[in-house]
Amino acid sequence: MSEPQFDRLALIGIGLIGSSIARVVRDRNLAKEIIISTRSEATLARAEELKLGDRYCLDAADAVEGADLVILCIPVGANEAVAEAISASLKTGAILTDVGSTKGSVIQQIQPHVPDGVHFIPGHPIAGTEYSGPDAGFSTLFDNRWCILTPVPGVDAVATEKLQSFWQACGSNVDIMDADRHDLVLAIVSHLPHLIAYNIVGTADDLETVTSSEVIKYSASGFRDFTRLAASDPTMWRDVCLNNKDAILEMLARFSEDLSALQRAIRWGDGDTLFDLFTHTRGVRRSIIEAGQETDAPNFGRETGEDQLPAKN
Numbered sequence: 461m462s463e464p465q466f467d468r469l470a471l472i473g474i475g476l477i478g479s480s481i482a483r484v485v486r487d488r489n490l491a492k493e494i495i496i497s498t499r500s501e502a503t504l505a506r507a508e509e510l511k512l513g514d515r516y517c518l519d520a521a522d523a524v525e526g527a528d529l530v531i532l533c534i535p536v537g538a539n540e541a542v543a544e545a546i547s548a549s550l551k552t553g554a555i556l557t558d559v560g561s562t563k564g565s566v567i568q569q570i571q572p573h574v575p576d577g578v579h580f581i582p583g584h585p586i587a588g589t590e591y592s593g594p595d596a597g598f599s600t601l602f603d604n605r606w607c608i609l610t611p612v613p614g615v616d617a618v619a620t621e622k623l624q625s626f627w628q629a630c631g632s633n634v635d636i637m638d639a640d641r642h643d644l645v646l647a648i649v650s651h652l653p654h655l656i657a658y659n660i661v662g663t664a665d666d667l668e669t670v671t672s673s674e675v676i677k678y679s680a681s682g683f684r685d686f687t688r689l690a691a692s693d694p695t696m697w698r699d700v701c702l703n704n705k706d707a708i709l710e711m712l713a714r715f716s717e718d719l720s721a722l723q724r725a726i727r728w729g730d731g732d733t734l735f736d737l738f739t740h741t742r743g744v745r746r747s748i749i750e751a752g753q754e755t756d757a758p759n760f761g762r763e764t765g766e767d768q769l770p771a772k773n
């Protein structure tokens with residue numbers, strides 16, 4: 461087994477992502493000691509029952525004392541208050557990072573509270589499920605997934621390399637990116653798909669002519685994939701929408717324009733336009749599979765993974 465990369469890791473927030481980090485760190489011996497903090501007593505007690513850490517604190521400031529790696533694993537809307545609360549307790553030389561799905565807003569909220577001598581390097585593992593809470597995590601969540609780091613200009617290069625090798629040890633491939641670029645890219649590949657899923661499931665549910673039993677009965681089709689995304693955590697996704705507003709609105713505008721063009725093609729019986737688009741998008745899917753990020757095998761991947769996950773809490 462390899463040598464631990466950090467002496468003391470503090471995890472603030474112990475839901476899907478925090479508990480997956482705790483599990484992989486424990487399994488692969490990446491830190492000597494794991495300190496866990498979260499705001500709810502019940503969640504902290506559950507983390508202790510699951511033996512996710514070595515010490516448990518309700519107070520995040522206590523948890524970060526003496527830690528050389530601090531990871532905020534909380535909804536992006538909660539970062540500012542937590543950064544303010546832990547600021548004075550962070551150890552000089554510590555790396556402070558996060559896992560939030562938006563990056564520009566996270567930097568705006570955390571950076572003002574980072575003391576001199578602490579290395580703040582925002583991060584985002586592009587890995588997750590629709591489940592939340594400490595029971596939902598698993599140690600292989602980050603295997604063969606991307607983790608994007610968005611270091612602010614002037615940050616210590618050695619600290620960035622240390623964080624990069626931490627995520628690699630967790631199983632991820634790491635990319636370094638500018639925060640604005642991250643927010644734009646994630647708006648289209650992650651945030652918009654979730655919004656579309658929330659919307660389509662809401663629309664189907666509202667239809668008076670389609671009873672809910674029919675929605676359930678026939679959902680073993682494309683609709684089922686949307687229901688998985690639409691089951692994602694409401695707090696997390698509310699915060700993502702409010703904290704990546706500009707990029708999401710930009711992508712929604714483009715999406716609506718393209719949808720109008722499709723609507724027009726259908727109205728005017730323009731089969732060539734439909735056929736050309738569908739041929740092109742089939743190629744996009746195939747290139748994703750060729751790049752090794754998805755599989756074409758039926759009933760593989762998410763559905764299979766879902767069965768291995770504990771019950772939603």
Ligand SMILES: NC(=O)c1ccc[n+]([C@@H]2O[C@H](COP(=O)([O-])OP(=O)(O)OC[C@H]3O[C@@H](n4cnc5c(N)ncnc54)[C@H](O)[C@@H]3O)[C@@H](O)[C@H]2O)c1
Binds near residue numbers: 476562593
């Ligand atoms: N779920 C995903 O698929 C996914 C993927 C990548 C990144 N992320 C990001 O990771 C972060 C955590 O998401 P998650 O899925 O683990 O969420 P989760 O709901 O499973 O866990 C959130 C944790 O944060 C704690 N928490 C909430 N508000 C808090 C506060 N104000 N102070 C202290 N603790 C607080 C909760 O008690 C819980 O322990 C979010 O920023 C999200 O954007 C999520």
Ligand SMILES: O=C(O)C(=O)C[C@]1(C(=O)O)C=C[C@@H](O)C=C1
Binds near residue numbers: 560
């Ligand atoms: O697979 C899922 O359930 C996810 O929603 C994971 C997903 C994504 O959109 O890919 C969701 C949000 C994150 O910030 C990163 C990953």
